[in-house]
Amino acid sequence: MRSSGRGRRHGALPRARSGRRIRVPGGGARPRRGRRPAPPTLPELAGRTVLIAGLFPASVPDPATVMAALAAELAARGAVVAGSHVQRRGVSRGGVRAMSRPLSATTVLGSGKLRALAAERAATEAAAVIFSNRLTGRQRVHLAAALGCPVLDRTDLMPRSAPAAPDADGA
Template sequence: MHQPRRRDRRLARRVSSRPDRRPAFRVPAVGADVVLVGYFSAKQKDFEALMASAAAALAAHGARVVAQIVQRRGVSDGGARMMSLPYSSRTLLTYGKVREVALACDRADADAVIFTASLSERQRRTLTDMLGRPAVSLSDILTAEARLRLDRIQAGP
């Protein structure tokens, strides 16, 4: 006979019963080697200054930037309305740029890859798998460090 259709079957597979609570990445130790990756629109002319300030912020947190790679989104690929969008929703970068980042990481034996742009959880997982080392955004590191400092202050001496 006819069996009733299970309507929520696919939804149950997609939605996890418990939230993903991974701890935010912290620079593992003073002197950790990281590769800094920037993603900028062609409209953004001061990207070099932004990369320099990101490298200085990482140095203040104990990391050593061993390579800097920039991905520019130009007008020629999709027009002006596409400039603020990533090249790939999975990786943020083009496939060739991901290979370039992986090669730089292998050459420098980097501990992590830090992106100046914010990464979604899917992008973070995909890039971590592709690069073989943690891939995180700079904002995640800075907010985690600020949270840690705030917890120390609230705990008191």
Template structure:
């Protein structure tokens, strides 16, 4: 006779977790060539203003914005159906857009990628690995620059 399998209900063994240390921009913003990336829903009509403001803030801190890339969601018919779904929890961007960002970074010789949207620690690590250069959020880059000057 067939015996039913019993599931082991014990929690999986995990390594003791280390205290979470939030890393900030690993390089100074000043004198860096950066690619600026923004993720916006179709409902957000002022995305160009947000991107321009972010670029101006980076330029004021001495960074050179060598490219701007925008991921819009809910603009196409397929995107409208997905508007209610969260962006990728792993990369924030769609896979094709990550490839596009990587190609732009390589062509422009960018030192870092700065996202207008806040990144989780996991997204920061994953994007840094996939893009081959530091990926940080705008707020982290500004905070690191502020600490460097004070």
């Protein structure tokens, strides 16, 4: 038996016979939007100990070169790289389509690799952990809480363009 289309659709608010929407407690409420975390400020890295980490899919043949380039960039800024952690994501973990996604939506890394990174951070007393992957605000918050230090990504190391100076006309 086929419906005439007057039934309730999935996710739709119930309607009265007149066609007006009926307010239901908790129904139809928009999801709350959380405050976006402030963009991280780049701590002074000169003379500080840092750790580097990254998640690489199997399609990246040699993650060591990417990590070495990141370590060289940090060394040029005066930071001391105490160690690096590489998490690989193979085809066996979710198939080819999932290879470019993080292992965890909140921490990028798997739980075991995160525990190892936290243990090394505590042992070396690293001032920050820098990821080669781009991180979301949510990932930064969760990683900073788990590691107990500021968490940055490679894009934070890039120089930001300065605001344009006003013209002589004042325009």
